[in-house]
Amino acid sequence: ADAKKKIRIGPNRGENITSEVADILESHSRINPDDFDLSRVDYDTDVLVIGGGGGGAGAALLARENRAKVIIATKLRIGDSNSMMSQGGIQASVNPNDSPAIHYLDVLGGGHFDNKPDLVRTLVIDAPLVIKWLEELGVMFDKNPDGNMVTMLGGGCSRKRMHSARDYTGAAIMRVLRDEVKNHPEDIQVIEFSPAIELLMDEGGQVAGAILYNLETEEYIIVRAKSTIIATGGFGRLHIKEFATTNHYGATADGLVLGYKVGANLLYMDSVQYHPTGAVYPEQILG
Template sequence: MDESFDFLVVGSGLAGLTFALKAAQKGRVCVLTKAEISESNTSYAQGGIAAAVGESDSWELHEQDTLIAGAGLCDPDAVRFLVQKAPETIDWLIETGARFDTGEGGLSLAREGGHSRHRIVHHADKTGWEIERAVTEAVRANPNIVVYENAFVTSLLMADGRCSGAEAHIGEIGVRRFIARATLLATGGCGRLYLHTTNPRIATADGIGLAASVGASIRDMEFMQFHPTTLYHPQLRSFLVTEAVRGVGGTLRNHLGTRFMYDYDPRLELAPRDIVSRAIDAEMRKLDTWCVYLDVTHLPKEQIRAEFPTIWDRLDAVGIAMYKHWIPVVPAQHYACGGVSTDLAGRTTVPGLYAAGEVASTGVHGANRLASNSLLEAIVFAFAAAESLDASERMSDGGESIRRRSVAEADAVRIRRSLQKTMTDHVFIVRRTAGLEQARHRIAALREEYGQLPEAPFSSYSLETENLLIAATYVVDGALARRKNVGLHYNADFEESETTASSA
């Protein structure tokens, strides 16, 4: 069965929902999202959203910091567009109902690595959750927006060289086609490419798989951002242990108790994130261990509890008492800087298809993302895309889609695990050409194996796995093609890179 809307949105994170709100001023909008509406990377964002709204700040300074982080590979026009729009974006969020922490002079602004000023607008340590709550309520109240949850988009529709909508598998309804004048991909990140990631389960690169299937241009996938300290624990796999724990004197130790940062950088645990991540990775490989440890046991119990209440509670729940136990940590994938290429109005290279948020590559991040620029980017470019929509664009009467094949879940699990191990072994923080070549062959073999397995009933897990395989190919090909170390891409066979401060 077909349904028609003016505009179709795939994904209900910040990019998808802000686009929907703006597009609803021009026509009827349908949002398709594969889990519950709030299940997204957005809901897990902790630190906040960057905007030059402080008295001593300016968009020029925000621009400069973003360009420095991007290590020379940002698109300057995209960066300027982003930072100039930031203050009005915060105003819009407040009007929409998001509550941010305030101090005496107005908004309370935090400062994060790579920012030359205090400019992070936040809601305690759960800013993403608060923003997602506010935009979700606005979407629910908008009569021009229809939301389908548990609606897994399997493929895009194409008619006369234009994207004319998408096909989805919806919970108890089954397969349905959605025809639209324009379709936005807002499917978020691809953290599940790796064994360790801060991203939730939904981050399976579906947008990359969908865009690739219709020939959209995809770029810079090798610029993968890693966070140095996430908890190594089977029950809390994605839990991030903030940099602030090192800021108050937390030390990193190997399993023998040695404070190994002395061997890597004179700034020790407070070296830039990329360097700390690389040091941990090197130490784990050197000693053949699965994690290292973060130690704050020298601090008074009361101080730890007061400064890190959330981390205290979460660790306590799994039997780790911060005041007497070392915290097992590993570096983990955190953010994909590359993605589906777009212009400043969110247009991909395929007519009728737009992209915004983490799945998109607007050119803002270059070779490394500046802290807290991604929530901002999701809104600014989703708005720009909605503004450029033409409500009189011809509506197709259908379209063709690529047929997707699911395989048995047990096979998909095995293939996904093998992929994650390959990516973690060879396409992680420190890469080598031989390892990348090995990864390329392994991924090609897994893709072939997937294609040859017998077809099974629809399984979103299986199609996600296929999307991850497609995205992995882009990451590895990008890493092999990049002949110089820059920003987040580090190949140990090349000379030392220029590292940059990165992000939250």
């Protein structure tokens, strides 16, 4: 079978999308709307964050800093994510010979100028602030004897700007974020083993929460929220073209499907990043 197929429905209709993802996007919902009484709400909150990895935990903490009440709904446990497994680092322009403008050009070049400029601009401007924020929370980035952070060259970089915590950067960051979330139970409630299966929409066509499914009790949970953030990661665990993967078990396109079903346009769905340090081929050498 081909690696890509033209999707037949939704905002990306007619575009070539990775076949495994296209099949899920075209699938029917397994729930019957008539089975739910949406006037009965189990949780009511300011912000619902779907996903408990680095992005989700970080979003919840920043929402709390802005005085919002938050619920994190995660398919597995808080912290179970690809974020925990990352061994590289985070790039941010903090050195005297670097700047967000130089970082911006590096990112555009690395993306073969197919990037969204506004998103890249936000990335490079916020990156130094995020490094400072993470350090203040307790992430122990590598430092020189003089106390300044160690920075290294990363792929596509013209300056040293990659910040790491030895070779377990993701775990170091995720442990701090997870513990910080748990330090604020009065503002951030975590609902584990409860993936979101459908987004709720209000009469104006805006997202107003989600329906969760508790994997342990097999019960549905209705969460109403003023704002909803999807932070469920990618789709590497779908084993694209039957390739082996070290992606976390949660990376199965859940958030992409949720957003697509309510009209969100998906970007760059014809592309998959393949990082070849974890492949074994042919299979016979596994023994």
